[in-house]
Amino acid sequence: MIETTREPQYHTCLEIRDQKGQARLGLMSNQTWHDDPKRLTFVLARYKFVAKMFGGFGSVLEVGCADAFGTRVVQQAVGQVTAVDFDPLFVQDVRDRMDPKWPLTVLVHDALAGPVPGSFDGAYALDVLEHIPADREDRFVANVAASLGEDGSAIVGMPSIHSQSYASPPSRAGHVNCKDAAGLRRTMLRHFRHVFIFSMNDEVVHTGFSPMAQYLLALACGPRCHA
Numbered sequence: 001m002i003e004t005t006r007e008p009q010y011h012t013c014l015e016i017r018d019q020k021g022q023a024r025l026g027l028m029s030n031q032t033w034h035d036d037p038k039r040l041t042f043v044l045a046r047y048k049f050v051a052k053m054f055g056g057f058g059s060v061l062e063v064g065c066a067d068a069f070g071t072r073v074v075q076q077a078v079g080q081v082t083a084v085d086f087d088p089l090f091v092q093d094v095r096d097r098m099d100p101k102w103p104l105t106v107l108v109h110d111a112l113a114g115p116v117p118g119s120f121d122g123a124y125a126l127d128v129l130e131h132i133p134a135d136r137e138d139r140f141v142a143n144v145a146a147s148l149g150e151d152g153s154a155i156v157g158m159p160s161i162h163s164q165s166y167a168s169p170p171s172r173a174g175h176v177n178c179k180d181a182a183g184l185r186r187t188m189l190r191h192f193r194h195v196f197i198f199s200m201n202d203e204v205v206h207t208g209f210s211p212m213a214q215y216l217l218a219l220a221c222g223p224r225c226h227a
Helices: 008-020 027-035 038-053 071-075 088-096 134-146 161-166 169-174 181-189
Strands: 059-063 080-085 105-108 120-126 148-159 192-201 204-206 215-223
Touching (some): 027 088, 038 071, 038 148, 080 088, 134 148, 148 161, 181 192
Antiparallel strands (some): 148 215, 192 215
């Protein structure tokens, strides 16, 4: 068996393998890797956007973390992340793969039931709002806002309604509340004083023509619950 690399600088790869083992994908990212591997780049780019916007924040909340595979990208940029999901199976998967180098507080919590206790500098929910029925979306966003401090900010990302004709059948089955840019802005403005909308195509975030966007990101500042 070959036990060394031909270029010595890559021997570190073997050292990490022997010391820590080889990392596992989470439940959802594993399915994506098998079915549509390029989509992982899109997902990780959304987490990178959050990391760039929230860089330097002390405490950040992720709402609807699923397997939290991309959460480590945010952890690189902030002090501490608390991740919650309403599905105990995903929360257990995150705990089973926990790396001591990347400590993560992960909890079972339904964001429709109430705010996450605490006062966070930032909160984000990626690919969650489209799963919340329209008649309950204000409760969801209000609870996210209530988890923030007075100067807190939130990021909500969701597929554009204009992209749904291209979505896979499993995606469409869960997407009960997709919006266009104006609709997402209106929802967020009911709970925040300032809202900035970004468009996203594949892994590229921009401020271009939103009806052509596959994905939308709302950056919201100034929770109205503190007004």
